[in-house]
Amino acid sequence: MIDLAGTTAVVTGASRGIGAATAELLRQAGARVAGLARSLEPREEADRWDLPCDLTDSPALASACGQIVERWGAPDVVVNNAGLFLLRPFEDTDAEAFDRQLAANLQAPFGVARAFLPAMRQAGRGTLVTVGSVSDHTGLPENAAYAASKYGLRGLHEALSAEYRGSGVRFSLVSPGPTDTSMWDPVDPDARPGFLARSDMLRPEDVAQAIVFVVSRPAWVQVDWLRLGPVSPSA
Ligand SMILES: NC(=O)c1ccc[n+]([C@@H]2O[C@H](COP(=O)([O-])OP(=O)(O)OC[C@H]3O[C@@H](n4cnc5c(N)ncnc54)[C@H](OP(=O)(O)O)[C@@H]3O)[C@@H](O)[C@H]2O)c1
Numbered sequence: 001m002i003d004l005a006g007t008t009a010v011v012t013g014a015s016r017g018i019g020a021a022t023a024e025l026l027r028q029a030g031a032r033v034a035g036l037a038r039s040l041e042p043r044e045e046a047d048r049w050d051l052p053c054d055l056t057d058s059p060a061l062a063s064a065c066g067q068i069v070e071r072w073g074a075p076d077v078v079v080n081n082a083g084l085f086l087l088r089p090f091e092d093t094d095a096e097a098f099d100r101q102l103a104a105n106l107q108a109p110f111g112v113a114r115a116f117l118p119a120m121r122q123a124g125r126g127t128l129v130t131v132g133s134v135s136d137h138t139g140l141p142e143n144a145a146y147a148a149s150k151y152g153l154r155g156l157h158e159a160l161s162a163e164y165r166g167s168g169v170r171f172s173l174v175s176p177g178p179t180d181t182s183m184w185d186p187v188d189p190d191a192r193p194g195f196l197a198r199s200d201m202l203r204p205e206d207v208a209q210a211i212v213f214v215v216s217r218p219a220w221v222q223v224d225w226l227r228l229g230p231v232s233p234s235a
Helices: 017-028 058-072 095-123 144-163 204-215
Strands: 008-012 032-037 043-045 048-052 077-080 127-131 170-176 225-228
Touching: 008 017, 008 058, 008 095, 017 032, 017 077, 017 204, 032 058, 048 058, 058 095, 077 095, 077 204, 095 127, 095 144, 127 144, 127 204, 144 170, 170 204, 204 225
Parallel strands: 008 032, 008 077, 032 048, 077 127, 127 170, 170 225
Antiparallel strands: 043 048
């Protein structure tokens, strides 16, 4: 039984999918959880605080994260999960679409890290989890913009991990394979030959469990990189 009582956690993209499952599992383990996402309704309960926020809006990001640090101090756990997916042939991917991927998947996590790491370093503890993807280490067709953002995110994770070594703050990259969330709605993989059926994908709870495993290791253990995917042979 994982016990995170007395700890605080921040989860980006907590309105649905992997982020919602992670926020709920952290809460069930006893953590006080602050959620950030655009479509969250403002909510303040003893163990759950939701702050609606567009993380691609730098002042809004700074304000929301600043409120959390001001009220809770350095978080014990930050999960950089919010993200956008794009499956589009390269020649149809214009500069605006590329920018949107980088803004949500790379610049926003960079901003979240900048907002929390100074307090975490000062506290000498905490775990920053980055939610990557298969596309943070594998190039796939029609995936150039998303892969560029996720490879960049893995670079951010690795550089921070090196820079903060010895600070007490630890860094984990969790890279899931296909997971059945609303991210796949526009793609409709069940209707596309060669795509993994949604019923064969990971469930959001599978990824949430991996994240909670990572953040609940003893303070001297760092899970640098955890990759998980569906067993299905077609995955
Ligand atoms: N599903 C998969 O197969 C899969 C596989 C590997 C990795 N991942 C990664 O897992 C993470 C979560 O994805 P998911 O599958 O759970 O997708 P999802 O169901 O579409 O959820 C995405 C989350 O990100 C939030 N978000 C997006 N843009 C945002 C913005 N500008 N500001 C604040 N929040 C924003 C969304 O909230 P709002 O819309 O309310 O803002 C939502 O909560 C992503 O980083 C994704 O790349 C997913």
